[in-house]
Amino acid sequence: MTTTHAVVAPLAVAFITAVATLAGRAQPSVRRTASTLGVFAYAAAVAYLDYAVLTGDGSVLAYQVGGWVAPYGISFVADPLSAFFLTLTALVAVPSLLFALRDLDGYGDQFFHPLYAFLLVGVTGGFLTGDLFNLFVWFEVTLLASYALVAFRSTGKETLAATRYLVVNLVGSALMLVSIGGLYGVTGTLNIADVARRVADPAAYNVDPVPVLGLALLLISVFALKAGLVPLHWWVPSVYDAAPPAAAALLSGVVKKVGVYAILRLSFTVLQGSAIPVPVRLFGLSTPLDVVGVVLLVMAAGSVLLGGLTAVDRPSLAGTFAYSSIGQLGFIVVPLGIAAIEPSVRTLALTAALAYALAHGLAKALLFLVSGTISDATGTTRLSDIGGLAGRSPLLAGAFLVGVLSLVGVPPLVGFFAKFAVFRVAATSSLAALAVVIVGALLTIAYATRTWNRVFWGARTPAVADADVDRYLLACCLGLALVVVAAGVGYDPVLQFTQHAANAATPAGRDAYIAGVFGGESA
């Protein structure tokens, strides 16, 4: 067991789980046991990978598939950045699956478990791969599993949402192939580290640098579509509303972050340090990273404002959280854009973005689970039909409160530290960025307060009076709420991990990534 095997451990565990749950799907006890064991084993594998990445002598571990030397084979690369996102995945995946065990019991959950495991496989592969075309393949694995999960309940609403999601993403995938193929045609390689090396020194590798920026921007737009940034966000609400709560938690908490991670990789690993001339000289843009940063900032500002404004008057909980997801994603990408434009605050801004990604992933997953619990108890998440839940179930109210307060950014929850970091970065950058995040924060407070008042206070509606909150589902919510509290109270190790991950995207981290891929021992 060398350390490089740790890189593919989470992937292997998730895949074995998927096959096992598929094979044992006829027996409820078998598939449920396999799925539960699988998700815990996945968390253990991620912990092992974290240990290997954070304690090893080199923090970048590369696994060359089939022993092919990079850049000729497919490399799987684990650096602190991918380890960070995998940790978030494991933290969200465990409670969501435990929730689904009860929530979908008797709902024909035969195929839920394999689909859920394949979703994990796709996400894990996306975070670990060091190859552009392979990234496309993992995106497709993730998407195919998520189409089926969105259509899972298969009534009118779900089939329609899944159809929309499918068509949008298939067009997106075609564009992704166009840009990846173009990058291959231009640079002559698909290995991310190798592309980074070649665009940094186009003359030495006989690369025509002119098309690279355009292709990279096309690729970033596809990633923005997967992440659901404005103006590519329109598929998000119906999809999160349609998916079962456990799947929505994973889709919003983790799958969106694959898009963010891919943007990060492309911007800071590939384009950073590139000597590509920028044809358009607007606003003093001089490097490709500046262009990417401006594009990201515009999209992020749109997301923060549109997501927040729309979330304020949604008729249902699921709708509110879906639009809130769009807005919160903007909060992750605002510091990303600033990091791309201003090298002086790069590490700080990236730390803020990653901390926010973690805080949002945990809080939003928690809120989707709470929303699912409410839906299970009352049969609806329409705000007009629910009221006075706090008296029926104080614990559920507590879990919900932890989630929304973390979104709003109240200490000592993890959301506070993340939001504070974003504010600090925005303040050092520009007045416009600061204004956007302040307005976004106010909107967050508005819709958080509104949902709290409508759902938990006021007179009990008939639906709530007959409600019977399931203890097991409640326990899953409380478990995740405890994680949100713990990540905030014990923020110091979280911060250290985040900073470590943010360093992976600095010039030194980029060089280490390239060195790790090419100098790593082949397995």
Add this chain to the structure above:
Amino acid sequence: MTEVVLSVGIGMLFAIGTFLVLRRDLVRVIFGVIVLSQATNVYLITMGGIQGVAPVVGGHGGHGETAVTDPLVQALVLTAVVIGLATTAFALVLAYRVYEEHGTIDLDRLQGVER
């Protein structure tokens, strides 16, 4: 000459695919997506360069310095074709489910159903 024919062909495929994706009928939309992904595949083939001979090492190894085409793009297209098959199959089944649920695959009417 090959370049001209190929680029016109790819352009036509992209145009037809885009046109179909924008139709009202769900099955036509799915056909549009299929055409788009085929257009992408043909485009991928051209990315490896279209000069040179087939990348086959015949006889006793290669002979001299003959340029061969890049075989990698063909592997990429193979992968993309397989993925496209799976997603297309799923899309068609989903369209059938939409028809079962809503009794129509006219997207305008479907949007009306939703609200």
